Amino acid sequence: MSKKKHETPMLDELKKGPWPSFVKEIEKAAVKSETANDTLGQVEKSYRTRRGYWKHGGIVGVLGYGGGVIGRYTSLPEEFPGVKFFHTVRINQPSGWFYTSKALREICDIWDKYGSGLTNIHGSTGDLVLLGTNTESLEAIFAEYSSRGWDLGGSGSAMRTPSCCLGPARCEWSNINTLEINYQLTQEFQDELHRPAFPYKFKIKTSGCAVDCVASIARADLSIIGTWRGKIQIDQSEVQNYAKKGMNINAEIVNMCPTQCITYDGKEMKIDDAECSRCMHCIAKMTKALRPSGERGATLLMGSKAPIVVGSLLSWVIVPFIKLEPPYKELKELIRKMIEWWDENSKPRERIGEVIEIKGMRSFLEYIGVPPSPAQVKWPRKDPFIFFKDEDFEKVFKKGKY
Amino acid sequence: MSTCAAQSTNKVRLAVACCVNMCGAVHCSDIALVALHTKVPPIDHERVGKICEIPTVISSCPTRAISPDPAKKSVKINEEKCMYCGNCFTVCPAIDIHNPESDGVAIVVGGKIGSLRSAPKFSKLAIPFFYNEPPRWPKIIAAVKNILEVYAKNARKHERVGEWIDRIGWEKFFKLTGIEFTFQHIDDFTFMRETMRTTPAFKW
Numbered sequence A: 001m002s003k004k005k006h007e008t009p010m011l012d013e014l015k016k017g018p019w020p021s022f023v024k025e026i027e028k029a030a031v032k033s034e035t036a037n038d039t040l041g042q043v044e045k046s047y048r049t050r051r052g053y054w055k056h057g058g059i060v061g062v063l064g065y066g067g068g069v070i071g072r073y074t075s076l077p078e079e080f081p082g083v084k085f086f087h088t089v090r091i092n093q094p095s096g097w098f099y100t101s102k103a104l105r106e107i108c109d110i111w112d113k114y115g116s117g118l119t120n121i122h123g124s125t126g127d128l129v130l131l132g133t134n135t136e137s138l139e140a141i142f143a144e145y146s147s148r149g150w151d152l153g154g155s156g157s158a159m160r161t162p163s164c165c166l167g168p169a170r171c172e173w174s175n176i177n178t179l180e181i182n183y184q185l186t187q188e189f190q191d192e193l194h195r196p197a198f199p200y201k202f203k204i205k206t207s208g209c210a211v212d213c214v215a216s217i218a219r220a221d222l223s224i225i226g227t228w229r230g231k232i233q234i235d236q237s238e239v240q241n242y243a244k245k246g247m248n249i250n251a252e253i254v255n256m257c258p259t260q261c262i263t264y265d266g267k268e269m270k271i272d273d274a275e276c277s278r279c280m281h282c283i284a285k286m287t288k289a290l291r292p293s294g295e296r297g298a299t300l301l302m303g304s305k306a307p308i309v310v311g312s313l314l315s316w317v318i319v320p321f322i323k324l325e326p327p328y329k330e331l332k333e334l335i336r337k338m339i340e341w342w343d344e345n346s347k348p349r350e351r352i353g354e355v356i357e358i359k360g361m362r363s364f365l366e367y368i369g370v371p372p373s374p375a376q377v378k379w380p381r382k383d384p385f386i387f388f389k390d391e392d393f394e395k396v397f398k399k400g401k402y
Numbered sequence B: 001m002s003t004c005a006a007q008s009t010n011k012v013r014l015a016v017a018c019c020v021n022m023c024g025a026v027h028c029s030d031i032a033l034v035a036l037h038t039k040v041p042p043i044d045h046e047r048v049g050k051i052c053e054i055p056t057v058i059s060s061c062p063t064r065a066i067s068p069d070p071a072k073k074s075v076k077i078n079e080e081k082c083m084y085c086g087n088c089f090t091v092c093p094a095i096d097i098h099n100p101e102s103d104g105v106a107i108v109v110g111g112k113i114g115s116l117r118s119a120p121k122f123s124k125l126a127i128p129f130f131y132n133e134p135p136r137w138p139k140i141i142a143a144v145k146n147i148l149e150v151y152a153k154n155a156r157k158h159e160r161v162g163e164w165i166d167r168i169g170w171e172k173f174f175k176l177t178g179i180e181f182t183f184q185h186i187d188d189f190t191f192m193r194e195t196m197r198t199t200p201a202f203k204w
């Protein structure tokens, strides 16, 4: 249909080499799409002038939804009319990002019809991300996707589309059913997801173990990380197989255990389970020989975020251990309380972790009904500036007999 | 770079962020590039009055550097407080933070996400600034390659970049990589307290 509109000598550089090239892909889309064609032109211009030309603009969306579409525009609509609108559509991904090839074809066919044909599949948010369409097409896009069972994802000051690792569907290390938990939370918080009413964004990410494949500890307001309370079971003959295949078990496993709770005398491996902090190193390196056993559940951590606004945070422990079994009532109620507290104590554009920092852990923990625990801190307070409430003297520091 | 990867002792998560929002988990990656502005954005006072909502602009600034300028029916920026984040530009295109001559790229290293062996870590500043040199950014590529090679040569098996640096010490990291240590490396934004060395025990 449309042929190459713009000369792109700088982008052409990035078609060289054995690797996949985003330039080649956009060029393929540009054969059919004016939007993709002008995307190439604008990106080339950015390379030449060393500045960006995308901008925020008016809020756009579909009827009945407060989010799910991100308004994107070029600041050079005369020069690049094809990207006058370049809205992003977020589609709520299935738990663990499982699709049939048929479903992907269907998604792409609809997108070819109404959008630029470009997708980067899964953005950092977790949603399936469709790049580049105009305002008029939005209702039709939504109608087509929703008639096939798809829904929009979250955006703005709302519950963001929860995401999870593929967990028990493919990974033997998973301590919890990440897929089911993620699905249940997505259903539970439909209203919060589609109708932005929070002080700022709220993200929930669930990983089956401390390897944390969805980076929940670095970028979720609520990080749900699967763990266990029990022994690491050892298959001694598999331990010997690792040794035979050349693993230096003392150097690679024993000495690298952060709690120094493993011993190995060349014949038998022993783990002092009471000292194990469940970091996953030994299990990840000797999968066939070691596996967790006993009670399964998760640690709930909160607060992580990227640098904007006052510095990045990693999530820290709030609930050291929670059982997670259907219908996940305790988890759902806890999350509602967390959000309520946040709503009551936050100024606009404050993430929950920042508010906990400002108001203090006590206020937050008391509200959600979680007791203080050494698992929540790296170390206790160092300076003797200590806050007391009257009730503490009655309940905690009782007068004794001398 | 594929040869380095084959030799490296654990996975190396390379990440690129086009702005300080650092979408994804760029701030917790082994080696990451982040695009930066380095100058206080100029204000087009005439346009601010016309196209921007002044209270929104003021509240957009995380460091409270922006205050009203009633005489000009616009805003002013306290240059000492501004750390060039660009939040104001997001809500007000008349404060255009783009500057092709001074915008650039920093390299941060040593972040990790998993809890294996050691706790998750943020990436920390290795090189504060490169000029933006599209389409191939040769100096940045060379610098990343250097860090990757020094890591692959010196780290123990299973050590991630950040674990290797924690073991040898940052002074050793700068020495081995030949990277210059500058004022930009010392945190003077919010977290100086926890980053200063409080022992005379360090390596020459």
Ligand code: HEM
Pocket (backbone or CB within 6 Å): A063, A064, A065, A195
């Ligand atoms: C001619 C009269 C009205 C019109 C045209 C109208 C239109 C609308 C529209 C378009 C929405 C947005 C729906 C959405 O975003 O999901 C809405 C939401 C709402 N309206 Fe009305 N409305 C009218 C009267 C009323 C009245 C009389 C009440 C209450 C006494 C009311 C209460 C609400 C509430 C509570 C919502 C929020 C629902 C939600 O999203 O949670 N409306 N209205």
Ligand code: HEM
Pocket (backbone or CB within 6 Å): none
């Ligand atoms: C002729 C009368 C009215 C008209 C034309 C009207 C129209 C609307 C419209 C267009 C919205 C837009 C919501 C959106 O875009 O999301 C809305 C929302 C709403 N209206 Fe009305 N409305 C009327 C009367 C009322 C009355 C009398 C009440 C309350 C007693 C009411 C309560 C609400 C509420 C609570 C919302 C929802 C706001 C939100 O979800 O953010 N409306 N209305």
Ligand code: SF4
Pocket (backbone or CB within 6 Å): A165, A166, A167, A171, A172, A173, A174, A175, A207, A208, A209, A210, A211, A212, A213, A214
């Ligand atoms: S986080 Fe753990 S359980 Fe989930 S996919 Fe990764 S290794 Fe497997």
Ligand code: SF4
Pocket (backbone or CB within 6 Å): A256, A257, A258, A259, A260, A261, A262, A271, A275, A276, A277, A278, A279, A280, A281, A282, A283, B117
């Ligand atoms: S899981 Fe970590 S702490 Fe526990 S025994 Fe293995 S290496 Fe040691």
Ligand code: SF4
Pocket (backbone or CB within 6 Å): B017, B018, B019, B020, B021, B022, B023
């Ligand atoms: S917000 Fe920043 S890091 Fe995220 S996609 Fe945009 S430019 Fe890249």
Ligand code: SF4
Pocket (backbone or CB within 6 Å): B040, B041, B060, B061, B062, B063, B064, B065, B066, B077, B081, B082, B083, B084, B085, B086, B087, B088, B089, B097
């Ligand atoms: S660039 Fe950031 S710090 Fe500087 S004035 Fe704008 S919002 Fe404030």
